[in-house]
Amino acid sequence: MKKPLIELTEAGIYCRAGDFYIDPHKPVARALVTHGHADHARAGHSHVMASPQTLDIMAIRYGEDFCVTQQAGGRDSVQVGDVSVRFIPAGHVLGSCQIVIEGQGRRDIVSGDYSRVANAACAAFEPMPCDLFVTEATFALPVFRHPDPAGEIAQLLASVDAFPERAHIIGAYALGKAQRVIILLRQAGYDAPIYIHGALQKLCDYHKDQGIALGELRSASLERAQARALRGAIVLSPPSAFGTAWVQRFAEPVIAFASGWMQIRAHARRRGVELPLVISDHVDWPDLTRTIEEVDPQEVWITHGREEALMRWAELEGRKARPLHIAGYDEEPE
Amino acid sequence: MRAFAQLLEALAFSPGRDARIRHLVGYFTHTPDPDRGYALAALCGALDLGRARPAVLRAMVAQRVDMELFKLSYDFVGDLAETIALIWPEPAKGDIRQITVHEVVETLEAASKPQAAAHIASWLDQLAAPERLALLKLATGGMRVGVSARLARLALARMGTVDVSEIEEIWHGLVPPYQPLFAWLQGGERPAQAALSPFRPVMLSTPVTPEELQNLDPEDYAAEWKWDGIRVQAVAEGDVRRLYSRTGDDISQAFPDVIEAMTFTGALDGELLIRHEAQVANFAALQKRLGRKKPGAKLLKEAPAALRAYDILTWQGEDLRALPFRDRRARLEAAAHSFGPRIDLSPLLPFDDWAQLAHLRADPPDRVIEGVMLKRYDSVYRGGRARGPWFKWKRDPLVVDAVLLYAQRGHGKRSGFYSDFTFAVWDGPPPDGPLVPVGKAYSGFSDEELRKLDHFVRHHTRERFGPVRSLVPKLVVEVAFEGLNRSPRHKSGVAMRFPRISRIRWDKPADEADHLHALKALLPPEM
Numbered sequence: 049m050k051k052p053l054i055e056l057t058e059a060g061i062y063c064r065a066g067d068f069y070i071d072p073h074k075p076v077a078r079a080l081v082t083h084g085h086a087d088h089a090r091a092g093h094s095h096v097m098a099s100p101q102t103l104d105i106m107a108i109r110y111g112e113d114f115c116v117t118q119q120a121g122g123r124d125s126v127q128v129g130d131v132s133v134r135f136i137p138a139g140h141v142l143g144s145c146q147i148v149i150e151g152q153g154r155r156d157i158v159s160g161d162y163s164r165v166a167n168a169a170c171a172a173f174e175p176m177p178c179d180l181f182v183t184e185a186t187f188a189l190p191v192f193r194h195p196d197p198a199g200e201i202a203q204l205l206a207s208v209d210a211f212p213e214r215a216h217i218i219g220a221y222a223l224g225k226a227q228r229v230i231i232l233l234r235q236a237g238y239d240a241p242i243y244i245h246g247a248l249q250k251l252c253d254y255h256k257d258q259g260i261a262l263g264e265l266r267s268a269s270l271e272r273a274q275a276r277a278l279r280g281a282i283v284l285s286p287p288s289a290f291g292t293a294w295v296q297r298f299a300e301p302v303i304a305f306a307s308g309w310m311q312i313r314a315h316a317r318r319r320g321v322e323l324p325l326v327i328s329d330h331v332d333w334p335d336l337t338r339t340i341e342e343v344d345p346q347e348v349w350i351t352h353g354r355e356e357a358l359m360r361w362a363e364l365e366g367r368k369a370r371p372l373h374i375a376g377y378d379e380e381p382e
Numbered sequence: 383m384r385a386f387a388q389l390l391e392a393l394a395f396s397p398g399r400d401a402r403i404r405h406l407v408g409y410f411t412h413t414p415d416p417d418r419g420y421a422l423a424a425l426c427g428a429l430d431l432g433r434a435r436p437a438v439l440r441a442m443v444a445q446r447v448d449m450e451l452f453k454l455s456y457d458f459v460g461d462l463a464e465t466i467a468l469i470w471p472e473p474a475k476g477d478i479r480q481i482t483v484h485e486v487v488e489t490l491e492a493a494s495k496p497q498a499a500a501h502i503a504s505w506l507d508q509l510a511a512p513e514r515l516a517l518l519k520l521a522t523g524g525m526r527v528g529v530s531a532r533l534a535r536l537a538l539a540r541m542g543t544v545d546v547s548e549i550e551e552i553w554h555g556l557v558p559p560y561q562p563l564f565a566w567l568q569g570g571e572r573p574a575q576a577a578l579s580p581f582r583p584v585m586l587s588t589p590v591t592p593e594e595l596q597n598l599d600p601e602d603y604a605a606e607w608k609w610d611g612i613r614v615q616a617v618a619e620g621d622v623r624r625l626y627s628r629t630g631d632d633i634s635q636a637f638p639d640v641i642e643a644m645t646f647t648g649a650l651d652g653e654l655l656i657r658h659e660a661q662v663a664n665f666a667a668l669q670k671r672l673g674r675k676k677p678g679a680k681l682l683k684e685a686p687a688a689l690r691a692y693d694i695l696t697w698q699g700e701d702l703r704a705l706p707f708r709d710r711r712a713r714l715e716a717a718a719h720s721f722g723p724r725i726d727l728s729p730l731l732p733f734d735d736w737a738q739l740a741h742l743r744a745d746p747p748d749r750v751i752e753g754v755m756l757k758r759y760d761s762v763y764r765g766g767r768a769r770g771p772w773f774k775w776k777r778d779p780l781v782v783d784a785v786l787l788y789a790q791r792g793h794g795k796r797s798g799f800y801s802d803f804t805f806a807v808w809d810g811p812p813p814d815g816p817l818v819p820v821g822k823a824y825s826g827f828s829d830e831e832l833r834k835l836d837h838f839v840r841h842h843t844r845e846r847f848g849p850v851r852s853l854v855p856k857l858v859v860e861v862a863f864e865g866l867n868r869s870p871r872h873k874s875g876v877a878m879r880f881p882r883i884s885r886i887r888w889d890k891p892a893d894e895a896d897h898l899h900a901l902k903a904l905l906p907p908e909m
Contacts (some may be wrong), residue, residue: 189451189454189455189458190447190451190452190455190468190469191455191458191459191465191468191469192468193468193472193511195511203388210404210405210408211401211404217797290791290798290849291791291846291849292798293798293836293840294798295797295798296797296798296799296836298797298798299795300794300795300797301797301798303793303797311468312458312459312460312464313394313395313461313464314459314460314461316395317395318848318849319848319849320791320793320848320849321395322395322396322397322401322793323395324395354454354458356454357451357454357455360448360450360451360454361451364448
């Protein structure tokens with residue numbers, strides 16, 4: 049059995065045969081990036097290879113000059129050094145991909161963050177058999193079984209019915225979660241305008257440019273009097289805005305939060321949430337373990353999250369696994 | 383079970399009292415009998431279903447899940463019932479069944495402990511996750527969603543169009559699943575009073591200021607001390623003796639010493655106090671008793687409860703509530719001859735004018751007095767809080783100058799505002815201190831002041847922990863409170879009663895805030 053094509057270095061996962069890093073958290077000469085979330089896609093690398101959407105998203109977030117040269121990666125294999133590389137969908141957010149590295153008679157896959165639940169904003173995760181599978185473990189505890197997101201949206205709409213005089217402010221991260229919530233609302237037949245915080249504007253616009261229908265969106269950057277008039281409206285904001293004076297403009301809002309963490313009551317309470325919505329862009333425990341069984345690797349590496357529980361599962365299943373303890377990937381954002 | 387699970391979920395996350403009441407009203411309105419009645423009983427703690435101890439639950443889950451994974455999960459979730467509900471293997475679609483609250487309650491009530499465990503495991507195999515949690519809460523008897531019997535009755539009152547005092551009056555004659563009650567609230571007949579020794583709605587007072595007193599004639603009013611105990615109604619009719627709180631909760635079991643002393647036939651209104659001979663203990667001593675549903679012999683000896691009567695509602699089968707206060711008082715004094723040593727009378731205070739009463743109020747003979755009560759001689763006894771017949775004129779609150787140390791974001795109308803404050807006093811020379819937290823305050827300030835406090839918090843933040851911020855110790859507030867107790871649970875060793883921010887001292891440097899020893903000087907003497 050040949051050695052893996054990748055190894056762990058100080059800057060992150062490194063492929064010596066191709067001389068590139070994957071999702072490095074320090075500036076490097078050559079970076080391959082799985083998706084546009086800030087903890088995976090950082091500015092300042094010389095050369096970046098990623099899916100076309102991830103490159104666009106990095107340009108939106110960091111400016112056109114986020115790197116010196118860039119290269120779009122896709123389904124077709126491209127030779128990089130002594131290995132070939134291709135990008136296949138990860139089902140996490142728009143543009144998210146697993147990075148498949150092939151060479152020396154083996155195939156290693158770095159999956160980034162991924163999800164197995166249908167998401168109209170991105171292509172579905174493609175399971176591909178491999179020798180080494182590098183996985184996240186954000187929700188790697190058997191208590192995490194994400195409910196059907198449609199049911200969570202139904203609860204939101206029930207709350208809007210029960211409290212028609214109160215605006216519902218939903219905390220949702222700017223890339224992925226915000227658009228996902230909007231799409232789910234539209235799928236549930238909610239066709240009123242949805243108000244969005246200024247920090248969500250550009251990425252919502254980009255989703256529309258990519259042909260993803262979001263319906264009518266209006267700016268939630270409103271004067272106090274206008275905001276108070278938004279009774280029963282649905283407003284999306286980044287969770288960080290909960291702590292800002294912007295929230296004060298609304299009259300007695302219901303504070304909701306769309307995240308996989310909301311499954312745990314103590315988490316929801318700690319964040320001061322009145323309406324927790326369990327909507328996740330990551331695999332839950334059943335999907336995570338099922339995915340490992342499907343791709344059936346010789347070895348599993350675990351990047352970040354609750355690796356202890358996944359290690360225990362691997363032990364019970366007789367699978368070889370190794371925790372990487374990669375620092376720098378955000379624990380909280382989801 | 384699904385609707386009940388959704389209700390528990392909503393209650394667990396609704397911070398506001400009004401929102402909680404609305405969730406309850408919605409559930410009671412849309413849920414059929416007898417489920418809603420059993421749910422009501424469960425929420426009020428009126429069911430005795432504590433059939434499944436934690437060890438039993440753990441053993442149950444050990445048969446389905448690897449215990450190492452369970453332990454990791456429990457560490458993360460932090461709540462046993464929640465962990466089990468989430469980790470329990472998901473039933474196949476075909477196995478999922480609707481299980482009603484009444485099926486669970488009726489089955490568990492009839493089951494032995496081992497039978498109960500088997501039932502619980504089998505239900506868990508047929509329920510989805512949120513309902514599994516509701517089932518476990520029901521079966522362990524630990525709802526802990528912050529619904530008191532009082533809050534539930536307020537919701538019931540709003541569901542119909544009756545006053546909550548009407549519900550309180552018949553409450554103790556009602557039993558789960560309360561079908562006649564719901565029928566009444568939805569337009570049917572009012573259930574007959576079925577309780578023995580029933581609760582009668584309590585007559586309440588409103589606050590009064592010295593300025594308002596000037597418009598009243600002192601001759602119209604009787605004055606009494608306002609005792610710092612808890613208001614109770616002691617009812618002994620037929621062979622049944624009951625002690626009620628002022629909202630109609632039956633607290634008889636917690637006070638067997640008072641029950642034993644109720645050798646009369648009638649209903650008395652009075653104050654529950656801890657009393658050794660003539661010496662009345664402070665409120666902290668009473669709090670020890672309030673926390674115990676069934677006090678042991680040692681506690682009964684250490685903190686003996688007594689009743690101090692100030693009104694009489696019935697006597698030997700006669701309803702006296704329609705009599706004016708003057709006549710009721712005469713009947714009470716006549717009745718007092720038959721009281722044993724654990725029941726005494728609250729004396730009337732002689733006074734000619736308000737100045738004289740003010741003098742008495744300013745210097746009461748006992749620390750357990752928190753002001754004076756004024757009752758119109760011609761007032762009939764009527765439940766509720768009408769303004770006029772009875773007034774409370776509380777002594778001035780205690781105040782302390784403290785430094786704001788932490789602020790937490792509020793909910794509802796206060797969303798986005800830092801509105802909950804932890805304040806501290808010096809426990810060493812300023813500026814090195816340290817400052818030791820002595821309480822939390824959420825009220826006392828106007829909306830305008832709230833905006834200013836919020837602005838201060840945002841510009842003087844040291845660290846953030848979720849919705850909480852620690853602050854640069856700079857702003858002094860005057861905190862008013864009703865009393866101070868010793869508290870081993872607090873680092874400062876003291877706990878305030880009803881603290882609120884009475885003034886914001888933008889002008890005062892933090893170094894000039896009060897010291898802990900000055901606060902401790904306000905503590906009552908140790909018993």
